[in-house]
Amino acid sequence: MTLTQLEIFALVAELQGFTSAAHRLGISQSAVSHAIKALEQELGVELFRRHQTLVEPSDIGQQLLGRARAMLGLANTLQQEAADARGMKRGTLRIGSFGPTASNRLLPSILRRFRAAHPGIEVHVDEGPDRQVLQWLDERRIDVGFVVLEQERLDTFAVFEDQLVALLPADHPLAAREALTLRDLCDDPFILTEAGSSELVTRLFSAARLQPKVRYRCAQLLSTLEAVSRGDGLSIVAEASLPQASDPRYVKRALSPRVPRQIGLAVLDRRQSSPATLAFIAMAQAPGMASIFPAGHLSSTHP
Structure with missing residues (x-):
């Protein structure tokens, strides 16, 4: 068993393909296949399930993958500690x-x-x-x-520390206020951005024993900004995640009490x-x- 074999094993699992791994490593696909076959023979287990368009780790392959990555990480640390001396x-x-x-x-x-x-x-x-x-x-x-x-x-x-802020359409009645409470945001449809601070936002409402009217779940912040701008609902986002250039279609308002992130x-x-x-x-x-x-x-x- 060699570190090269483990590196190929980890890369095939990550890219879900022998060809993709070969391209990434700059070697032939046959060399990748040979390395995996040799490793499987040495370990006595099948590391991958082969499908028509991709491969995925078998159950034992998935279990051994974590060990392989740990060994590669330690090898990298060893090499870097030696390099650090230089x-x-x-x-x-x-x-x-x-x-x-x-x-x-x-x-x-x-x-x-x-x-x-x-x-x-x-x-x-x-x-x-x-x-x-x-x-x-x-x-x-x-x-x-x-x-x-x-x-x-x-x-x-x-x-780094920033804070969570309320996001609402510029013409919304609440836009006239300088700060908003969580309860203020529970009457309108709510837009939850499922990245960055979604779990924090969910915990905030839960701790306050409040239930926002979640109508939209957006995977990207840009989608949340567009939905708020259209007037589809209100949201809570991290202030530092907002574009630095202002947009007249929506406004941000501080939360009361302040919620740091x-x-x-x-x-x-x-x-x-x-x-x-x-x-x-x-x-x-x-x-x-x-x-x-x-x-x-x-x-x-x-x-």
Whole structure:
């Protein structure tokens, strides 16, 4: 069993195809098939179920996939620790990001500084809903991910705080008020954005023993903005996720009482994190980044 075989195994599972994995690795499909066959023979199990257009891990393959990713992660950490002794000139960093706040507001500034300081580190960024970033961490597909805090089972590092705000059509009667309560938002149809802060919004109403009239569930913030602009309902979103350019069709209003939202970086175990991962986290928390982010800068939640 070799690390190359495990890398091919993990990539075939991720891309659900031998051809796609071969293209990603720059090798022939027959080489990928041979590596998987040799690994299956050595382990004595079938790792994949073959279908006409794709392949997927078998039950035992799915179980072993997590182990394989853990071994690859440790091997990468070993290589990076050796590289760190030489000035961290080589290595790979896999980042998970979600939504406009992390992907548009935070990540570009951090990456720009990180790449300038460590040009030899190859960076991969995967973007998905916040729940998927947590899943990627569990599956060890990424080294570090942006998350909404708190996440007690992970080692987390707070980097940014904004607040939740009410979003409503510009001509709505409530737009004349400076701040709104959760109860104010329960009479109209409600639009729930299922990314970034949806779980926080749901918990807020539940804690207040209120039930919004959820009529729409939007996967993307842009869809929520369009629905509110049309007058289809009201919503609650994270202020930092909104476009910086104002739109006359809708307005944002503060919530009363104020509801903060903290964004941080998370790893499964900081003790096993690679030097590149720790360097990225340190750069995100560097005092100089506070002037770049549109709101306050925070310190680590797990010392």
